[in-house]
Amino acid sequence: MIRTRxxxxxxxxxxxxxPSTISDVLKDPDSRVWVDVESPTDDELETIGxxxxxxxxxxxxxxxxxxxxxxxxxxxxxxxxIHGLKLDDNDELIDSELHVFAGKGFLVTxxxxxxxxxxxxxxxxxRQPELTKExxxxxxxxxxxxxxxxxxxxxxxxxDLSDDIEDAxxxxxxxxxxxxxxxxxxxxxxxxxRLVMPMREILDLVQNQPGFVTDKLLxxxxxxxxxxxxxxxxxxxxRDLLTTALEAQLSQVSNRLNVVMKQLTGWAAILLVxxxxxxxxxxxxxxxxxxxxxxxxxxxxxxxxxSGAVLYTVFKRKGWL
Numbered sequence: 024m025i026r027t028r029x030x031x032x033x034x035x036x037x038x039x040x041x042p043s044t045i046s047d048v049l050k051d052p053d054s055r056v057w058v059d060v061e062s063p064t065d066d067e068l069e070t071i072g073x074x075x076x077x078x079x080x081x082x083x084x085x086x087x088x089x090x091x092x093x094x095x096x097x098x099x100x101x102x103x104x105i106h107g108l109k110l111d112d113n114d115e116l117i118d119s120e121l122h123v124f125a126g127k128g129f130l131v132t133x134x135x136x137x138x139x140x141x142x143x144x145x146x147x148x149x150r151q152p153e154l155t156k157e158x159x160x161x162x163x164x165x166x167x168x169x170x171x172x173x174x175x176x177x178x179x180x181x182x183d184l185s186d187d188i189e190d191a192x193x194x195x196x197x198x199x200x201x202x203x204x205x206x207x208x209x210x211x212x213x214x215x216x217r218l219v220m221p222m223r224e225i226l227d228l229v230q231n232q233p234g235f236v237t238d239k240l241l242x243x244x245x246x247x248x249x250x251x252x253x254x255x256x257x258x259x260x261x262r263d264l265l266t267t268a269l270e271a272q273l274s275q276v277s278n279r280l281n282v283v284m285k286q287l288t289g290w291a292a293i294l295l296v297x298x299x300x301x302x303x304x305x306x307x308x309x310x311x312x313x314x315x316x317x318x319x320x321x322x323x324x325x326x327x328x329x330s331g332a333v334l335y336t337v338f339k340r341k342g343w344l
Contacts, residue, residue: 025067028145030055033152045074049128055155056129057148057162061138071131075100077124085122088135092221094228100126101232103163103225106218107139107170110180116211118218123166127235130162144169154243160236164243167226171250174219178257181215184208185264192272197279202272209265216258222251289338296334297327 027045029037031054040048048054060067065086072082081095081102095102107119119139124131132141147165154161188205191198198204226248230236236244 024061025070026059028057030057030155033155042070042074052128054128055158055162058129058131059134059141060132061134062136063133075124075126075129075131081124085133088120090120092218092225094225100124105167105170105222105225107173108177108215108218109173110177114180114184116215123163125159125163125235127158130159130166132166139170154240157237157240160240163229164240164247168243168247171222171247171254174254175250177215178254178261181208181212181261182257185261185268189264189268192268192275197275202269205265205269205272209262209269212258212262212265216255216262219251219254219258223248223255226251292338293331293334296330
């Protein structure tokens with residue numbers, strides 16, 4: 024379903040008006056139009072393309088999902104692809120893809136499932152009606168800022184998860200699943216960074232459109248760009264921390280394996296001497312030395328126990344056992 028909003032001089036003058044009258048509303052230079060469509064159909068896209076006079080190639084692009092963030096310029100508007108990102112209750116990354124047509128007097132948002140929540144966006148427009156007069160540039164700024172604020176929330180959660188992983192790696196009781204957790208978080212962080220990184224280029228290119236981003240809006244766009252840079256810096260720090268945690272965890276596994284090998288070697292050496300004595304003593308030869316000793320059996324057992332005790336004491340002092 025197509026949702027419509029008509030702003031004039033920063034105030035809403037009409038809600039849910041007919042999409043077929045959009046082109047007439049846009050004839051007023053003081054009018055600002057926002058159109059929102061969730062999971063748009065081909066017919067809805069054709070209607071939007073006709074009313075806003077959009078290039079057929081841009082409409083065709085909007086039909087394809089799973090695109091990387093980018094901006095494409097046309098004569099009177101441009102197409103922006105962004106991703107709203109958040110974490111669910113299980114700390115799994117949720118990607119909400121948006122295709123946005125932004126012009127001097129309008130903003131069209133196409134949301135694909137799972138749909139990005141725009142409730143906060145509408146609130147921003149109501150709180151700053153004076154900036155709505157700046158046209159589609161302000162409408163797009165509010166949308167970009169809303170998405171980037173979500174990035175910061177994701178980064179904060181990843182920082183908490185990284186701290187938990189670091190504590191688990193150096194805990195006295197090792198977590199058997201810690202390596203899997205590190206790989207899972209690191210994979211999500213990589214996907215997150217891949218979706219956020221192009222936002223720097225998008226903001227740089229949009230800011231260079233003087234007819235769209237007015238001087239009054241430039242500080243706002245620079246603020247969003249700064250938040251993107253900070254997000255990328257934080258996420259790079261998290262990646263480095265996870266890499267270090269993984270290396271430390273692998274090193275600990277190797278150290279524990281070395282300890283086990285030393286212990287096994289120590290016990291093998293302890294058992295070797297009694298085995299050797301038993302092997303010699305158990306040979307059935309007529310002329311075997313000490314064959315007819317009455318204390319031969321007890322002497323052999325005593326020698327085995329004594330040798331084992333001596334080796335155990337030596338290895339214990341060296342820290343092998």
